[in-house]
Amino acid sequence: MIMVSVASGKGGAGKTSIAAALAELLGPARVFADCDVDAANGAIALGAALGTREPYDAGPGFKIDEKACTGCGLCAKVCRFGAIKPAPDGSGYRIVPELCERCGACLDACPSKAVVTFEKQAGELFVSGTRLGIPLVHAELVPGEDTSGKLVRKVRDKAERIAGGDSIVVLDSPPGIGCPVIASISGCDLVLVVVEASASGIRDAARLVELVASMRRKAVAIVNKAGLDGAMDLRAREMIAKAGIPLAGEIPFDPALRSAEEAGKTWLSLDGDSGARAAKALRAVRGVISGLSRRETDSNPSKEQP
Amino acid sequence: MSEARRTVIAVASGKGGTGKTTVAAHLAVAAALSRKTILVDLDVEAPDSLGYFPKASPTGEPLPAMVLVPRLDESKCSGCGLCAKTCRFGAIVAIGGVVTVDERICKGCGRCVAACPASALGEAAVEVGAARAYESGGLSLLEGRMAVGDIRSTAVIEAAKRAAASTPAELEIRDCPPGVSCSATHAIEGADCVVLVAEPTEFSLHDLGAAVELARGQGLPVGVVVNKDGFGSADVDAFCASRGVPIIGRIAFLRARAASGAATRLWSEDGSLMREMDSILARAVEATKARMPA
Numbered sequence: 001m002i003m004v005s006v007a008s009g010k011g012g013a014g015k016t017s018i019a020a021a022l023a024e025l026l027g028p029a030r031v032f033a034d035c036d037v038d039a040a041n042g043a044i045a046l047g048a049a050l051g052t053r054e055p056y057d058a059g060p061g062f063k064i065d066e067k068a069c070t071g072c073g074l075c076a077k078v079c080r081f082g083a084i085k086p087a088p089d090g091s092g093y094r095i096v097p098e099l100c101e102r103c104g105a106c107l108d109a110c111p112s113k114a115v116v117t118f119e120k121q122a123g124e125l126f127v128s129g130t131r132l133g134i135p136l137v138h139a140e141l142v143p144g145e146d147t148s149g150k151l152v153r154k155v156r157d158k159a160e161r162i163a164g165g166d167s168i169v170v171l172d173s174p175p176g177i178g179c180p181v182i183a184s185i186s187g188c189d190l191v192l193v194v195v196e197a198s199a200s201g202i203r204d205a206a207r208l209v210e211l212v213a214s215m216r217r218k219a220v221a222i223v224n225k226a227g228l229d230g231a232m233d234l235r236a237r238e239m240i241a242k243a244g245i246p247l248a249g250e251i252p253f254d255p256a257l258r259s260a261e262e263a264g265k266t267w268l269s270l271d272g273d274s275g276a277r278a279a280k281a282l283r284a285v286r287g288v289i290s291g292l293s294r295r296e297t298d299s300n301p302s303k304e305q306p
Numbered sequence: 307m308s309e310a311r312r313t314v315i316a317v318a319s320g321k322g323g324t325g326k327t328t329v330a331a332h333l334a335v336a337a338a339l340s341r342k343t344i345l346v347d348l349d350v351e352a353p354d355s356l357g358y359f360p361k362a363s364p365t366g367e368p369l370p371a372m373v374l375v376p377r378l379d380e381s382k383c384s385g386c387g388l389c390a391k392t393c394r395f396g397a398i399v400a401i402g403g404v405v406t407v408d409e410r411i412c413k414g415c416g417r418c419v420a421a422c423p424a425s426a427l428g429e430a431a432v433e434v435g436a437a438r439a440y441e442s443g444g445l446s447l448l449e450g451r452m453a454v455g456d457i458r459s460t461a462v463i464e465a466a467k468r469a470a471a472s473t474p475a476e477l478e479i480r481d482c483p484p485g486v487s488c489s490a491t492h493a494i495e496g497a498d499c500v501v502l503v504a505e506p507t508e509f510s511l512h513d514l515g516a517a518v519e520l521a522r523g524q525g526l527p528v529g530v531v532v533n534k535d536g537f538g539s540a541d542v543d544a545f546c547a548s549r550g551v552p553i554i555g556r557i558a559f560l561r562a563r564a565a566s567g568a569a570t571r572l573w574s575e576d577g578s579l580m581r582e583m584d585s586i587l588a589r590a591v592e593a594t595k596a597r598m599p600a
Binding site: 011180204 | 414452
């Protein structure tokens with residue numbers, strides 16, 4: 001099995017569109033894992049018909065039982081996150097759910113057992129069929145839930161089980177460089193870094209590249225939204241070259257790419273110059289991936305760990 | 307009370323790349339003309355708002371965001387494993403009486419330290435990121451930045467929020483991270499209203515729905531700014547109407563604006579855009595009154 005993660009640092013750089021087109025290009029044995037569980041758009045990009053679903057439980061949350069609370073304030077004193085505050089009506093203390101990290105320190109500290117746990121479904125995990133015939137594993141995190149990295153792990157486990165031996169899993173990573181991104185690229189055979197040709201896109205991609213290097217993952221890059229500002233195109237190429245990452249190609253900024261998606265196509269099956277350049281870049285990425293699979297069959301079985 | 311309470315507007319979106327930073331920066335520039343304003347970058351994994359202010363100069367040293375992590379004194383450890391049992395983050399493993407702490411994933415709650423019956427766990431502060439204040443043409447700026455390789459974004463966001471709160475300003479505009487999980491939750495917490503930036507694409511609408519739910523879950527008033535209006539054909543108006551969310555501004559898609567955005571050049575000379583910013587600000591401030599005590 002080969003795992004290719006598509007990431008960018010900056011949001012809106014084109015990860016999902018590129019991941020969908022790559023999955024289409026890679027042939028029959030591939031699975032799409034949408035790891036952007038906060039903002040999951042793989043189902044839209046691939047034209048999914050919602051399939052099987054299962055609940056995702058993140059573990060218990062904590063709250064204070066008003067009747068049992070004596071107002072001693074010990075919980076607020078041990079909470080390192082400022083998440084426990086006096087109730088506005090003066091009846092003891094309350095946990096602010098937005099600030100609570102769910103560590104449970106208050107539970108240990110409360111002398112009157114007023115801190116109680118509660119179970120809450122934190123999201124759902126889906127396996128769906130798609131218009132393109134690519135099996136899709138995706139998830140929806142309940143807004144405000146805080147364990148997206150753990151849910152990413154579930155998506156990956158499920159995708160790997162479906163994929164089996166010879167297939168390729170394409171992972172669509174979330175933006176940023178934090179916990180769910182690390183969960184989306186750890187152990188992957190290749191990270192496709194999508195560099196938006198903008199000042200912020202380049203800066204954010206550079207932070208991602210630093211992370212990928214520290215995790216010792218192999219990388220390849222695509223520049224997206226090229227041609228808006230020549231200086232930015234140049235800077236994107238320089239950043240990629242300086243990082244020692246091969247550049248698979250450049251895709252221009254073109255509203256026609258947007259309309260392809262609205263017509264239910266990926267960037268792979270598009271007429272015109274922009275589509276041709278996208279297809280060329282993706283074929284170059286496929287070349288890198290087939291190099292990986294050859295190496296894997298040649299030199300089994302030791303796969304490096306992060 | 308002589309000092310007016312600060313108004314906090316959080317600019318968020320769900321989907322990344324819809325124009326949060328662009329809208330937040332321009333709102334801040336427009337606001338700073340008439341009142342003391344601070345722009346706070348809480349997208350600590352990918353902080354980009356400073357890019358719009360190339361002449362910004364730091365007004366102080368970086369304030370490190372610290373987390374207290376446990377340090378094991380092996381000579382005192384009995385190997386009972388209680389610490390590992392209490393840790394909710396999987397940061398401590400106890401196998402065969404040998405305790406190992408992975409401080410990279412420790413959130414610094416201190417529960418293990420309190421639980422250890424042998425007092426074998428001490429604590430050490432580790433830096434997970436920093437907040438730094440800048441100034442540019444009368445506008446205060448504050449940037450939160452998480453260290454590469456770290457996962458404790460919320461600790462950095464809270465440090466940046468505290469640093470921003472200690473700076474004098476009538477109006478605080480927050481540039482929030484994408485998504486709807488812990489980072490976004492912390493970034494909008496404590497705001498008076500949330501301005502959600504959407505673009506007319508199906509991707510954006512899907513994620514906008516989740517962002518509306520997140521903001522409403524915190525009891526915050528919400529308004530939508532349609533950015534890149536005309537770029538795609540998804541119906542933002544119908545979507546917002548169906549959710550009962552007001553549209554408080556529109557920014558037409560123009561290739562020249564996309565190019566300025568790519569280079570993070572302010573469009574301050576774009577008169578119609580700056581007038582739209584004034585109007586968005588007025589409507590956002592109006593919306594905050596919905597949750598102010600009478």
